[in-house]
Amino acid sequence: MKQFAILTKKETLQFIRELKIVWLPLAFIFLGITQPVVTYYLPYILEAFGGGQGIIIDSSMKDIAGNEILASTLESQFDQLGVIIIVISMMGVVQSDKANGMLGFILTRPVKVESYISSKIFSNYMFVAGSVALGYVVSYIYTNFLFTSIPFTSLIVALLFYLLWVLFVVSFTTMVSTFFNSQGVIALISIAVLLGIRMIVGLNPLLDRLNPASMSEYAKEALVFADIDMSVVWSVLITLLLSAIVMNFAKMWIANKKYNID
Template sequence: MNAGILLMKKEFVQMARDLKVIWLPMVFILLGCTQPIVTYYLPNILDTLGGGQGITIDSTLISQEGGEVLASTFGSQFDQLGLIILVIALMGIIQSDKSSGMLAFILTRPVSVISYLSGKVASNYLLAAFSVTIGFLISYLYVNNLFTVVPLSHMLIALLLYLTWVLFVVSFTTMVSAVFRSQGMIALISIIFLLGCRIIISLIPNIDFINPASLSKYAMEVLISGTINTKVISIVFIEFIWIFILFSITNYWLTYRKGDHE
């Protein structure tokens, strides 16, 4: 486990040198601002630029509740552009070490695949979670100022549910990155699968239980309605089972196909 912590530290240094610790939170801060600001000013923007003949725009009428706007920060920003950028930031997580031979080299030392993997996932998840959290907090502040106030407890519960989904995103991309060799392929597969999961929430609500993306929907629900569905606890549980399965597949792949990079 000691090696895991060492590898985690190394990842953080690398992220700092790559400036990933700066640009990834920046992206989420921007995405977090976008939703409340655009929603707030949209009537004004349309008013000045729209040239909408025959359309009446009453800019004083802001019907949206704070919770709804905050929820769409998840739904329309983080789960779309945010997800794509997150996958692109993570696509090389294992693949780059594999193609440079560093993975095989590190494993000639007394380091187990599990500790290598935990170090990688933990460090990258911490960065992703930090970015999402800070972006979401910024969005929360804007929403509270521009719209109605969202209770702190709702915000925190929604954030925790959403961060569990982010853990799935990180684990899934890690697995794909361990299996495939080309970064483009990794990004494509991860983005299609994860966005696919997100889209079918509304198309096939029956499989919420096993759909890893449904936590994002329930996080939005908490913000919009202020109530927590009792199903959520079991869904969180199932989400962790998913994450465990992904982790096991990655571990298996790296343990038994480690000579595969040649």
């Protein structure tokens, strides 16, 4: 436990040195603001700059319910640019330690691989989850102000579902970062796989049950319909299991490489 605490503190200090503690929350705040603000002001912008040139303005855009706006923030902003930003912020989470020799140095000390990997995933997840939650709450505030209000319970339930998807994103990116030595390759593979499994949500009910990206879809349903089927419990458990599996893959990969002296 002491090893885990020390390594987590080291990772937190790294966030500060890289200014990640500043730019990542700001990035998600920007994404959270974008959807409600653009949706609300787009009809006015089109009317001002192109309304007289044959552009049809749908006035109903101003009457969209707030819960639909917040759901579209998750789908259009967080699930696309948001995932890309998370991957880019984490692509060197293990790779940089391998490249500069820090991983070998750490593991020549009495440090367990489990402590190393768990501290990486825990510290990065808490930080990324906090940034996502901050952007989500800012989007909620703007949506309530510009559109209709959203029940607070729906907000919390949707956020909890979405953070399960974020857990898998963080775990998967960490695993890929242990496999490869090029940050470009890590980013490309992680983005392609994560966006790919997000795109196939909705194609098949059974596949959705096994797909961790379905947590994002459940978050949208919690906002739009305020009603979730209890069968979602199985999807939650499977998402947690898959996250644990990819964490274990990362641990085994390091344990079977020359970095481990045991």
